[in-house]
Amino acid sequence: MIYGVNGLDVHVLEAGYESAGRPLALLLHGFPDLAYGWRHLIPMLADAGYHVVAPDQRGFGRTTGWVNRYDTPLAPFGLLNMTRDALALVSALGYRRTAMLVGHDLGSPVAAYCALARPDVFPSLVLMSAPFPGPPAFPFDTAQSEAPAAQANNDNQTLAAALAALDPPREHYQQYLSARQANDDMWHPPQGLHAFLRAFFYVKSADWPGNKPHPLQGRTATHLAQMPTYYVMDLGKTMPETVAPFRPSDADVLSCQWLTEAELTVYTQEYERTGFQGALQAYRVFSDPELNAELRLFSGRTIDVPSLFIGGKSDWGTYSAPGALDLMTTRATTRMGAIELIDGAGHWIQQEQPVRLSQLLLAFAREAGGAHP
Structure with missing residues (x-):
């Protein structure tokens, strides 16, 4: 409807x-x-x-x-x-x-x-x-402070620089999804859209044995880098390149009852038609303090x-x-x-x-x- x-x-x-x-x-x-x-x-x-x-x-x-x-x-x-x-x-x-x-x-x-x-x-x-x-939140009880009120929040930029300084350099997935090239990267991946989506859904599911989540001690580059690369990516890699090594085997695909090939085809056909840009706009909003x-x-x-x-x-x-x-x-x-x-x-x-x-x-x-x- x-x-x-x-x-x-x-x-x-x-x-x-x-x-x-x-x-x-x-x-x-x-x-x-x-x-x-x-x-x-x-x-x-x-x-x-x-x-x-x-x-x-x-x-x-x-x-x-x-x-x-x-x-x-x-x-x-x-x-x-x-x-x-x-x-x-x-x-x-x-x-x-x-x-x-x-x-x-x-x-x-x-x-x-x-x-x-x-x-x-x-x-x-x-x-x-x-x-x-x-x-x-607005800053509280700052009227008599000699320091000027804080301007635009630069935490995201500081974190991005710290992640890029790691060895190997890393990048937060929200920063990547906010970039101009992300839509085309994911819309026209080298492995094909269907294979990309299969790997993306798989690697973030319980089917991928590498998911062992736990609380992180802080929002620092070294702590965030403990997450898998689909969350904190290798700098310079696209999302399709990031998830490609984790694509499930043919046997895993056949045994996946929660997302069959026919069901995944619905996603493939929809994103072939629309691309990802509309879906990515919210990430651009999240990353811009003025828009929030x-x-x-x-x-x-x-x-x-x-x-x-x-x-x-x-x-x-x-x-x-x-x-x-x-x-x-x-x-x-x-x-x-x-x-x-x-x-x-x-x-x-x-x-x-x-x-x-x-x-x-x-x-x-x-x-x-x-x-x-």
Whole structure:
């Protein structure tokens, strides 16, 4: 289905809409996923009595209305505008509130700002794979300070220089994804788009035995360099070059039930058609402090609705931003119920372990006390 919201024609996958009066479950995907990434979970939640809606987010898949160029204003891809996308979709569907809001990866901060800005519409929250450390804060009690207020945050530039100075030189994946060449690198990789996507999904899953995530002591170059190269890349290598050595064997591909070749072909065909630039715009926003300045509107605010964090035990995403998990539980939220790490799941939890995920979501929805079947 296609719905017109916030200047977009939003493509959604949905189930359970045939029966009136069902509570709404809204599922927000991440990168380089699509609404299709929820395909295993959608029928499970619909069978439990929900009207389940999973949109292709702004910049992704069959949602249109955004500009597919590198040289374009990035404000439409800011977190607050993507939050408006979600709010407008709920309204367009004829709902006053969601009964379940789930955000994975890039969808996690979008979902977090939904609950932060409009708890009346989003009265419970589930974050997956990407902990939310809270909104950026204004400097406090600086009026009488002799030092001028801090200007643009240069932490990212300092970290990039420190990573480049390592032996061998490294580069954070978000810096790479923000660069002009990233779209063409991934859209037209030497091994072919299908082979690139297969390796990318595989190396970030529990199927790759090299994933042994653990908390990092700090956001320094030496600590971040402990992560696999798909997170902290060898400087000068493209993402397709980075994941190519880890492409699974033919036997591994045949045995992969959570992402069959036919299912992966859906991703291949979509990205062959669109390229990756729209999906990459949000990373450019994340890396630019000026584009994130509007988030300080929520400086000091906490998420006060019942919340849950779900990660995969084999997913580095839980720890890729050192300190974010602790900040989420101690400062950013006031009603975080649990941290659930799922066995047999890497980054693609909703594809790798949908049955266990559905159990956790349905139990949390009952405990949160909102509308549910």
